[in-house]
Amino acid sequence: MIGRILADFRILPYNVSLLSRLRIGKVAFEETPARIEPCLLDETGPEIVDLIAALSASSSALGIRLHARSAANLADAVRIMNCYYSNLIEGHNTTPREIERALADQLDPTEERRNLQVEARAHIRVQRDIDRRFAEAALPEPASAEFIRDVHRAFYVDAPEAMLIVRGTGRALRMVPGEFRSTAEHEVMVGRHWPPAGERVAAFMQHFEKRYRFEPLRMGSRILAMAAAHHRLNYIHPFLDGNGRVSRLMSHAMALHAGIGAHGLWSVSRGLARGLESRGEYKRMMDHADSLRQGDLDGRGNLSLRALAEFTTWFLQVCLDQVTCMSGLFALDTLIERLKFYVEQRGLKPEAFALLEQVLQRGELPRGEAARVTGLKERTARDLLSTLVAEGILGSDTPKGPVSLRFPLDAVEVLFPGLFPKA
Incomplete structure (x- = not known):
């Protein structure tokens, strides 16, 4: 029976x-945490080995010709792109302009658009903090339950009450930022998938943390774990809402820890949203990785080992595609020519190019050197520098500090025209 x-x-x-x-x-x-096994691939075929090698090499080369300070500032523009595509996956079409205005606290008067801007601003704030903590060698284990809760909590810290109400199956629940599902009331269904019961989520997340800890893994194994963990976290669905966003931010943190973050100059969200051939691939591949084991030759866990291998291969192909794509979009070998075109298009003094060229090469420039670099008189050079700061193409951390290249959307559209969709 x-x-x-x-x-x-x-x-x-x-x-x-x-x-x-x-x-x-x-x-x-x-219900036991073994339900999410296999968590890792026992063996890797030549295709995955080649993908790991190519991803490692291409990510190391991305941005190598750009000064570290300029690369860090360009990463600000990439965060907007990452946020744009992450929101698109959720069905929230927030334009890059709206996101940029949100970062300047210029919120839309209508509640719906304003809430989307608040959501976008939160995403960028959390990702920026992840990047900062990694640079300071203070980023914790990205698969730890503590880190995952912190990301969720930080994402919703300023959220309006309406964003915390989760509705479905004739009921409405208030989500507490940073808290896992924990009761029978927290039963959810995602598509045709039933995630673990709320009472079991804590146990599943303990198992998840144990299986995906980076500390004992080498770089190649970390890259594999990044792909598998992305699916398994969504499979557990630990929060009432926000799981997709948290998983993509976790994947970003894992990429940094795995050595393929490339100064934050590529985005996993862009790849997942676009797919390799069609926009529906992400959801199809996530659903495929939910598959149960298909017979004795399909691993020894509850879920299909073959499906996990296919998802891992696809995920790494997406990552490699994005690193390659960003290398082409940035075209750093010819960036200096596009800076010259930017000066001409904006109707700036020709000497402005000399300033931008020097900042590009050196990373930053003391304000007092503007006259020497341009050959202009002191006051004229100072006025030109102020104009470039007002344009947003140059900026500094303090009013009198050295200036570095910045990448507002007006400049991005000229310097990197393919970074965002034309629309």
């Missing part, structure tokens, strides 16, 4: 959360 019921649950679309509370006589079935 029990065997028959278990067999039935195996062939039905898996509703293991119901099985976790099923009782037959005195026998109770408890």
Whole structure:
């Protein structure tokens, strides 16, 4: 009788959360974290090995011709791109201009657009903090339950009350930022997938943290773990809402820890949103990786090892495609020519190019050197520098500090015209 019921649950679309509370006589079935196994690939074929090598090499080369300070400032523009595509995956079409205005606290008067701007601003704030902590060697294990809760909490810290209300199946629940699902009331269904029951999420996340800890792994294994962890976190669905955003931010942190972050100059969200051939690939591949084990030759876990390998291969192909794409879009070998074109298009003094060229090469320039670099008189050079700062193409951390290249959207559209969709 029990065997028959278990067999039935195996062939039905898996509703293991119901099985976790099923009782037959005195026998109770408890949903165990082994449900997400296999978590890692036991063996890697030549295709995945080649992908890891190519991704490592191409990410190391990305931005290598750019001064570290300029690369850090260009990463600000990439964060806007990352946010734009992450929102697009959620069905929230927030334009790059709206995101830029949100960062300047220029919020839309309509509630719907304003809430989208608040969401976008939060995403960029959290990613910027991740980048800062990594640069300071203070970024914790990206798969740790503590880090994942912190990311979720930080994302929703300034959220309006309406963003914290999760509605579905005729009910409304208030989500607490940073808290996992924890009760029977927190039952969810995502598409045709039933994530673990709320009461079991904490146990699943302990297992997740143990299986995806980076500390004992080498670089190649970390890259593999990044791909698998992205799916398995969404499979657990630890929060009532915001799981997709958190998983993409976790993947960004993992890429940094795995040595393929490339100064933040590429975005996993852009790749996931666009796919390799179509925009629907992400959801299809995530659904495919949910598949149960298909017979004795498909691993020894609950889920399909073959499907995990196929998802991992696809995920790494997406990452490599994005690193390659960004290298082409940035075209750093010819950036100096586009800076000259920017000066001409904006109707700036020709000497402005000399300033931008020097800043590009040196990373930053003391304000007092503007006259020497341009050959202009002191006051004229100072006025020209002020104009470039007002344009946003140059900026500094303090009013009198050295200036460095900045990349507002007006400049990005000229310097890197393919970074955002034309629309």
